[in-house]
Amino acid sequence: MVLNYIWIAFFVIAFVVGLVKLLFTGDVAVFGNMMNGAFDMAKLGFELSLGLTGVMTLWLGLMKVAEKGGMVAILSKLVRPLFSRLFPELPKEHPVHGSIMMNIAANMLGLDNAATPLGLKAMKELHELNSNKEVASNSQIMFMVLNASGLTIIPISIMVYRTQLGAANPSDVFIPILIATFCSTFAGIIAVSFVQKINLFNKVIFAYLGIFTILVSIIIWYFSTISAQKVNEISTISANLIIFGIIISFIILALIKKINVYDSFIDGAKEGFGVAIKIIPYLVAILVGIGVFRESGAMDYFVNSIGKLFTLLGANTDFVQSLPVAIMKPLSGSGARGLMIDSMNTYGVDSFVGRLSCMFQGASDTTFYIVAVYFGSVGVKNTRHAISCALIADFVGLITAIFLAYLFFH
Numbered sequence: 001m002v003l004n005y006i007w008i009a010f011f012v013i014a015f016v017v018g019l020v021k022l023l024f025t026g027d028v029a030v031f032g033n034m035m036n037g038a039f040d041m042a043k044l045g046f047e048l049s050l051g052l053t054g055v056m057t058l059w060l061g062l063m064k065v066a067e068k069g070g071m072v073a074i075l076s077k078l079v080r081p082l083f084s085r086l087f088p089e090l091p092k093e094h095p096v097h098g099s100i101m102m103n104i105a106a107n108m109l110g111l112d113n114a115a116t117p118l119g120l121k122a123m124k125e126l127h128e129l130n131s132n133k134e135v136a137s138n139s140q141i142m143f144m145v146l147n148a149s150g151l152t153i154i155p156i157s158i159m160v161y162r163t164q165l166g167a168a169n170p171s172d173v174f175i176p177i178l179i180a181t182f183c184s185t186f187a188g189i190i191a192v193s194f195v196q197k198i199n200l201f202n203k204v205i206f207a208y209l210g211i212f213t214i215l216v217s218i219i220i221w222y223f224s225t226i227s228a229q230k231v232n233e234i235s236t237i238s239a240n241l242i243i244f245g246i247i248i249s250f251i252i253l254a255l256i257k258k259i260n261v262y263d264s265f266i267d268g269a270k271e272g273f274g275v276a277i278k279i280i281p282y283l284v285a286i287l288v289g290i291g292v293f294r295e296s297g298a299m300d301y302f303v304n305s306i307g308k309l310f311t312l313l314g315a316n317t318d319f320v321q322s323l324p325v326a327i328m329k330p331l332s333g334s335g336a337r338g339l340m341i342d343s344m345n346t347y348g349v350d351s352f353v354g355r356l357s358c359m360f361q362g363a364s365d366t367t368f369y370i371v372a373v374y375f376g377s378v379g380v381k382n383t384r385h386a387i388s389c390a391l392i393a394d395f396v397g398l399i400t401a402i403f404l405a406y407l408f409f410h
Contacts, residue, residue: 006368006387010289014296021297033295041291045284049276057272059117062250063102064268065261067095069254074098082208086189086198087139089129096125100143102246107365108151119147120275120377127378135382136375141389142192144374148330148390149188149397150365151181158358161341165349173355175220176404177362182216184364184397191389275377282376286368290331299327318410319402321347322356326398329360330367330391337361356405363397 018034021027079101084092087100099122106115122143130137136144155177162170186209193200200206226234254261293299307320322343329336343357367390375383 007285007289010293013298014292017296017298017301030296034292037291037295038288041287042284045287046280049280049283053273053276056117056120056276057269060121060272061265061269062247063099063118063121065254065264066250068259068264069250069257071098071250071253081204085202085205086142088198089137089139094129096122099125104146107147116373117272119374123374123378134380136380136384136386138196140380141384141386144370144386145188145192145390145393146185147374148365148367148370149185149393150363151185152362155362158362162349162358165344167349171223173358175224176359176401176408178216178220179404180359180363180397180401183400184393187396188389188393191392195385195389279373279376282372286372287332299324303327318352319356319405321353322360325357326360329364330394333366333369352405352409355409356401359401359405360398363401364394367391367394
């Protein structure tokens with residue numbers, strides 16, 4: 001229902017802004033640009049969905065091997081004490097615990113191509129436990145918000161872009177991004193827990209989150225002591241080594257249990273194409289709305305209005321030029337990436353605006369894309385409090401990024 005209103009708002013606001021521009025500025029091209037934006041985004045949505053097919057086929061096949069070989073069961077046992085409290089609706093022995101853990105691990109390592117199919121696999125398993133197939137369950141909402149909060153330990157792609165554009169120290173945004181995305185994820189967990197009445201002060205939850213906080217702090221400390229080149233080398237090698245090691249462990253465990261690895265892979269891989277095709281209408285719908293909204297100029301007006309508001313309040317407005325990235329990130333990952341690169345090119349890769357744009361890009365994830373893809377893949381129509389909680393996480397990540405940018409770079 002919330003997504004329905006947001007989608008309608010994109011078109012209504014875009015139409016009003018376009019009409020005002022046509023009548024008062026004589027911009028005869030505005031509606032043509034909006035239509036071109038709609039068609040371009042529809043094409044992009046279709047291409048993204050088809051692009052997922054091969055990757056999903058690979059990872060759903062590997063997950064089937066992991067499930068039959070027992071790796072999913074092992075992962076389920078490791079995280080069961082925490083997940084049984086964050087996801088109280090889930091049966092304690094259900095393999096979905098392992099699927100959720102695999103997805104979160106892939107996200108933390110910045111492995112987007114692996115994270116999406118693993119996430120869709122987990123969402124499908126969660127949906128099988130959902131009694132009302134058109135309404136998102138509490139567990140599905142918690143899982144979606146964890147994804148939308150975008151917790152990434154190593155923002156490899158951002159550091160690569162900064163390197164390519166000639167940054168003096170490409171990894172100088174690493175620690176601020178890690179802190180911002182960490183705060184975003186915690187805010188998401190707190191928001192969902194508040195609505196669903198989950199006790200975060202439970203000693204088991206507190207212990208898990210405390211240990212995780214310590215580990216993140218150690219990673220932050222370690223990467224702050226080495227050079228930018230070493231950060232890029234270690235993060236890239238470790239991410240690829242870990243993910244390939246996981247694949248090998250799937251196969252070895254399956255061989256030990258005398259499972260036919262090839263046939264198991266094929267059984268799981270067959271699901272990939274069907275899921276990718278099912279996503280297409282949901283993804284095209286949300287991207288078309290975003291495209292029309294952006295091409296109408298509504299987003300530019302929104303950003304400029306924020307700048308004027310802070311100017312009237314007497315506040316420093318250096319951060320305003322980076323806001324298009326922050327606003328675009330929940331709507332479109334590729335759009336936010338393009339705006340981030342444009343900011344670094346326009347203002348300088350090591351400028352305050354350039355660095356803050358990178359921090360916005362890394363602080364959260366593409367909420368509306370994730371909602372469209374994850375819930376669309378299982379046919380959920382009523383997302384309940386999922387979007388509002390995810391946007392709270394995004395907002396906290398945004399505010400934290402601004403604060404850290406002034407602290408580190410201003």
